[in-house]
Amino acid sequence: xxxHAIFSQAxxxxxxxxxxxxxLAAIGLNVHFGYTGxxxxxxxxFMAVGGYAVSSFVxxxxxxxxxxxxxxxxxxxxxxxxxxxxxLRLRADYLAxxxxxxxxxxxxxxxxVTLLKYFGGQDGLQGFNDSFANLNPFTGRIGIPGVVSxxxxxxxxxxxxxxxxxxxxxxxWALMRSPWGRVLKGIREDEDAVRSLGKNVYAYKMQSLxxxxxxxxxxxxxxxxxxxxxNPSFFATDTTFFAYTVLLVGGAARVLGPVAGTIIFxxxxxxxxxxxxxxxxxxxxxxxxxxxxxxxxxxxxFIFMGLALMLLMVYRPxxxxxxxxxxxxxxx
Amino acid sequence: xxxxxxxxxxxxxxxxxxxxxxxxxxxxxxxxxxxxxxSAARAALRDVPHQPGAPKPDPIVVxxxxxRTFGGLTxxxxxxxxxxxxxxxxxxxxxGAGKTTFFNLLTGFDRPDEGEWSFNGKSLKGxxxxxxxxxxxxxxxxxxxxxxxxxxxENMRVGATxxxxxxxxxxxxxxxxxxxxxxxxxxxxALLERFLLIGKREDFAGSxxxxxxxxxxxxxxxxxxxxxxxxDEPMAGVNPALKQSxxxxxxxxxxxxxxVLFVEHDMDMVRDISDWVIVMAQGQVIAEGPxxxxxxxxxxxxxxxxxxxxxDLDPETEERILAEAEAELTRQRGDDDSSxxxxxxxxxxxxxxxxxxx
Numbered sequence: 194x195x196x197h198a199i200f201s202q203a204x205x206x207x208x209x210x211x212x213x214x215x216x217l218a219a220i221g222l223n224v225h226f227g228y229t230g231x232x233x234x235x236x237x238x239f240m241a242v243g244g245y246a247v248s249s250f251v252x253x254x255x256x257x258x259x260x261x262x263x264x265x266x267x268x269x270x271x272x273x274x275x276x277x278x279x280x281l282r283l284r285a286d287y288l289a290x291x292x293x294x295x296x297x298x299x300x301x302x303x304x305x306v307t308l309l310k311y312f313g314g315q316d317g318l319q320g321f322n323d324s325f326a327n328l329n330p331f332t333g334r335i336g337i338p339g340v341v342s343x344x345x346x347x348x349x350x351x352x353x354x355x356x357x358x359x360x361x362x363x364x365x366w367a368l369m370r371s372p373w374g375r376v377l378k379g380i381r382e383d384e385d386a387v388r389s390l391g392k393n394v395y396a397y398k399m400q401s402l403x404x405x406x407x408x409x410x411x412x413x414x415x416x417x418x419x420x421x422x423x424n425p426s427f428f429a430t431d432t433t434f435f436a437y438t439v440l441l442v443g444g445a446a447r448v449l450g451p452v453a454g455t456i457i458f459x460x461x462x463x464x465x466x467x468x469x470x471x472x473x474x475x476x477x478x479x480x481x482x483x484x485x486x487x488x489x490x491x492x493x494x495f496i497f498m499g500l501a502l503m504l505l506m507v508y509r510p511x512x513x514x515x516x517x518x519x520x521x522x523x524x525x
Numbered sequence: 526x527x528x529x530x531x532x533x534x535x536x537x538x539x540x541x542x543x544x545x546x547x548x549x550x551x552x553x554x555x556x557x558x559x560x561x562x563x564s565a566a567r568a569a570l571r572d573v574p575h576q577p578g579a580p581k582p583d584p585i586v587v588x589x590x591x592x593r594t595f596g597g598l599t600x601x602x603x604x605x606x607x608x609x610x611x612x613x614x615x616x617x618x619x620x621g622a623g624k625t626t627f628f629n630l631l632t633g634f635d636r637p638d639e640g641e642w643s644f645n646g647k648s649l650k651g652x653x654x655x656x657x658x659x660x661x662x663x664x665x666x667x668x669x670x671x672x673x674x675x676x677x678x679e680n681m682r683v684g685a686t687x688x689x690x691x692x693x694x695x696x697x698x699x700x701x702x703x704x705x706x707x708x709x710x711x712x713x714x715a716l717l718e719r720f721l722l723i724g725k726r727e728d729f730a731g732s733x734x735x736x737x738x739x740x741x742x743x744x745x746x747x748x749x750x751x752x753x754x755x756x757d758e759p760m761a762g763v764n765p766a767l768k769q770s771x772x773x774x775x776x777x778x779x780x781x782x783x784x785v786l787f788v789e790h791d792m793d794m795v796r797d798i799s800d801w802v803i804v805m806a807q808g809q810v811i812a813e814g815p816x817x818x819x820x821x822x823x824x825x826x827x828x829x830x831x832x833x834x835x836x837d838l839d840p841e842t843e844e845r846i847l848a849e850a851e852a853e854l855t856r857q858r859g860d861d862d863s864s865x866x867x868x869x870x871x872x873x874x875x876x877x878x879x880x881x882x883x
Contacts, residue, residue, distance in 0.1 A: 364697065372688045372706065373696030379672045379683045385634070386670035386742075390749055391658035391686045400693050518729060519674050 207460030213354035230381030238296030243410030269410025317424025444512025566611030575814030591640030673731030684748025
């Protein structure tokens with residue numbers, strides 16, 4: 194058992210670009226769910242819109258990458274508007290239904306044969322990230338010598354992505370300490386009470402949906418850049434639920450919750466993967482073949498992750514950063 | 526009268542703060558205090574005839590032909606009613622009379638099928654609830670709605686209207702709203718002081734008791750500096766000691782120049798604090814007048830209190846009523862189709878009787 198390799202690679206994942214992408218997605222969800230109480234189950238849809246806008250702009254139409262990014266963000270905002278207009282006046286569960294359906298519709302449409310020449314069908318698109326990659330100042334592997342290291346392009350994306358996370362956290366912090374953020378939290382608790390105090394609840398919910406959606410779109414753009422490719426499977430429903438897991442692990446309605454959550458989530462999931470991989474590998478494995486073979490081992494991480502999530506919900510439902518007292522009030 | 530003085534015996538903390546009415550904070554209602562002469566407003570009511578829909582000398586709210594149906598059931602059907610400015614108006618009626626629906630209609634939380642109503646002379650038809658509140662008509666709820674996971678002081682701050690920091694663009698930059706926030710906080714603290722919640726300032730609102738939540742809701746409504754405060758069952762689920770202090774607070778609202786409309790079941794409270802009482806039954810206004818006159822009105826007694834309200838039940842009568850109720854229930858179980866649309870068998874005989882007489 195090579196513990197050093199396990200820890201090093203798990204850390205590489207925990208701090209890596211994928212974790213940073215999920216951090217952004219979860220920050221968006223935090224604005225929706227954590228602060229406003231909007232159940233958005235379609236964050237993957239917002240990510241898809243952002244990611245595909247960039248990649249198709251460059252790969253299909255040969256336009257500027259930066260213009261594509263801008264359009265991607267704008268499109269994610271418009272998606273929020275389109276989803277919000279019919280649903281935000283209704284009860285919260287309708288938004289959940291509409292968003293999960295919309296995300297699936299977007300994914301299926303983008304992957305369809307009819308639109309093959311624009312979005313590349315199930316194979317997706319490649320070769321759209323040159324403008325971004327050309328800015329990469331790094332060469333050779335980078336990281337903490339002897340502990341963890343990344344390929345230069347990965348390091349470049351993770352750096353940019355974490356910087357965006359920091360920016361998003363800053364914005365969320367600035368907004369949520371303000372009277373505007375207080376109204377959002379009020380809406381989460383009881384929107385009729387807030388309405389009775391003269392606040393236009395609908396407008397606030399729309400603003401929240403759009404801000405969270407924009408951050409989701411940003412996550413989609415970074416996801417495409419990080420893979421240097423894009424295809425519909427990136428934006429399946431489990432993407433949304435991973436982002437929710439990240440948020441719940443870290444603690445909803447806490448500015449740094451998604452950051453802590455994503456590091457822990459991706460560290461653990463790759464740690465478990467590597468551990469069971471090594472434990473079942475070789476001629477005389479730690480876990481004998483009749484208990485588990487190496488094919489089964491790759492699934493163990495999801496079983497353990499699910500178990501961990503259940504235990505978390507039972508023993509620490511507020512997440513890592515949450516306030517226990519706040520959650521205890523729900524018991525009333 | 527008794528309400529003003531009882532707190533001193535019942536609750537020493539209440540007494541130490543003064544009985545609400547006397548400890549009016551001048552900061553709490555700068556808008557309302559100056560404009561209305563309370564005693565004049567009350568005196569003006571003397572000449573108002575004691576009949577449903579009577580015109581008032583200085584109405585703050587005028588309702589005309591407002592109707593709301595739920596399927597086949599007409600919940601509210603009020604031909605005409607006016608609320609006098611600067612007084613406490615009680616709205617009473619048996620369960621299912623449509624009081625809360627009427628409240629919801631006035632405040633924009635529900636839309637009527639037809640009808641007109643205005644506040645300060647301006648029509649409120651089609652005005653969304655949040656705009657109604659901004660115009661100075663703020664309500665509370667029958668089931669108290671505090672923002673549980675916000676602290677008491679944050680609950681109060683939400684109540685302030687016209688906050689610069691509530692617009693998205695300015696929210697991110699604290700200098701835009703910091704001084705206004707400080708002003709609101711000072712006002713909130715003064716109100717918390719007055720409503721005896723200052724000790725709970727930093728606690729989560731969800732950890733308050735039922736009565737404290739009522740107090741918080743009322744104090745929060747005052748943050749909006751409303752002209753008309755609409756209280757939906759302010760005494761429901763409040764213990765007797767706190768009830769007395771709440772009574773004082775409601776009176777203090779009037780004494781600082783606000784108008785108050787409240788829904789209540791507690792007759793003692795209605796008698797004690799209202800200047801004028803409107804009685805609803807089956808969606809209609811069936812009587813109006815000062816509390817003494819309304820309480821004596823036969824229609825009201827029959828509709829609202831039942832014909833035996835002032836007699837203690839002797840064992841025979843009690844048994845007879847129980848037997849009747851029992852029989853009614855068995856009959857309804859046997860024949861579901863015949864069950865009346867208005868609800869339980871207990872209210873049925875009462876309301877039908879009221880309808881006949883009205």
